[in-house]
Amino acid sequence: MNYNLITILGPTAVGKTKLAAQLAHHFNGEIISADSRQVYKNLDIGTGKDLNDYVVEGKLINYHLIDITELPDEFNLFDFYKIFFQYYHKIKANRKTPFLVGGTGLYLSSVIQNYDLKEVENEKEFRNSLQQKSYDELKKILLELNPTPHNITDFESKERIIQAIIVVKAQKPVENKIEIHSLNIGINPGRDVVKNRIKERLEKRLNEGMIQEVEALLNKNIEPKRLIRLGLEYKFITEYLIGKISFEQMKNDLFKAICAFAKRQMTWFRKMEREGVQIFWLNEADFNKAKEIIQSNYEFV
Template sequence: MSYNLITILGPTAVGKTKLAALLANHFDGEIISADSRQVYKRMNIGTGKDLEDYIINGKKIPYYLIDIVEPTEEFNLFLFNEYFYKAFNDITSRNKIPFLVGGTGLYLHSILKGYKLNKVEFSKEKYEELDKLSIEELRERLIKVNPKLHNTTDLLEKDRIIRAIIISEAENNFNEHPEIRSLTIGINPGREKIKERITERLKYRLENGMIEEVEKLVAEGITFDKLEFFGLEYKYIGMYLKCELNYNDMFQKLNSAIQQFAKRQMTWFRKMEREGIKIHWLEEADFDAAKKIIEDNYFA
């Protein structure tokens, strides 16, 4: 198989970013992040951006999908795919190797399995434009855009016909993307080592500005509900700032939650393997071992 992407995946705290940067530096590549929270600006410590990891021998490795939206804005799977393919096309157009790096299972899965996603917008203008048509005209339009319509109840109510037309037209207009053929490398040091590293890393981050980072977000107007939406570090530090948890309880609950999160990440990767996605597993973020996998497969 001729590959056009290298994916580095694994649970949290295993050293994916540093390894990817070393490999991208060696193979003249650029990095696309697959992390659902690193897209947000000013959420640095809690999301583990570790931007210094992208600097190799004084050279900054280009990266994408980090610091691209405000914490007040929505980010979702559709937008991730939109940004990914834009970055992928840009990188490959310059004959560089794209490296997809991260641990958000759904985001990785959507690329490696080639999801076809559409942005469905129920805009007021679009709805009003369709609402001017008679119910018979709407039925004809719906059957034209969706000849295989199974649910005939969509043809009975005007509102449902209009919504069905909007969805069907979006499905007929999804963006065609290049086929992704990924050489995928996974890092899994084992559950006990991952747990130890999560605990060590959490202690370090709490002592080096993570609480202050969350305080600044609150000061700029990010609500505690939004912090809960961001989950993990933001959720539990938010509870600590609201005095719902003392420091020790916050640490214990957050540490346990991150460990459970790492377990769920591994569940995603095992699911991907069952679906036929080949993952070359390494026990550690070993540059030489990963380099050999790439030399033996990507350039074969």
């Protein structure tokens, strides 16, 4: 197959970013992040935005789709999909190799499995008109468009309902979309190893100021419910800071939630494989083995 993208995927805490940066350095590449929370500015420690990982042998590897939007704004699958192709074409135009890297299954699938996502004509004006309406009015519009919605989270907030309406109304193909043939390398050291790394990383991030990071967001008048909706670190630390749970409960519940998240990530990747996606699995973030897979399968032009 003539591949036109290299994807590095896997559950949380397995070293995807560092490996991808090493490979991008070796193969003259740039990285597009597929992480649904690293797109937000000021979510640094909690999302594992280890920007030092992008420096290889003193050289900064160009990365994209990190720190591109502000809270409390929403960022969704369609935003990712549209911006992915913008950066993909820029990287190719510069005669570099595009690497997609991350663990957000839906974002990865949308590209690797060539989802047919569309956008609304005059979306900005349409979105503004919807924002003038009440929650109940928006809910009625969405239920008229889609009487049997499967995703109940669409009703969590006005912004979620508006986005769901826009998705239903979308008819215009994404600009610059092309068919992607991705060479996929997965990292999976096994559940026990991942759990141990999650535990170590959680302690490290708490010591590095993750609680203070969430506290600073609350002090910037980001509503607790918006942070809770981000899930994992931001959910449990916010609940601790507003007095809903104790410090020990926060730590224990957060550890369990991250482990469950890692398990869901692997379930998603196995589902992709059942649907025909080929993934070359590594037990560790092994540069030499990954390099060998790429050299054996990817044709550079």
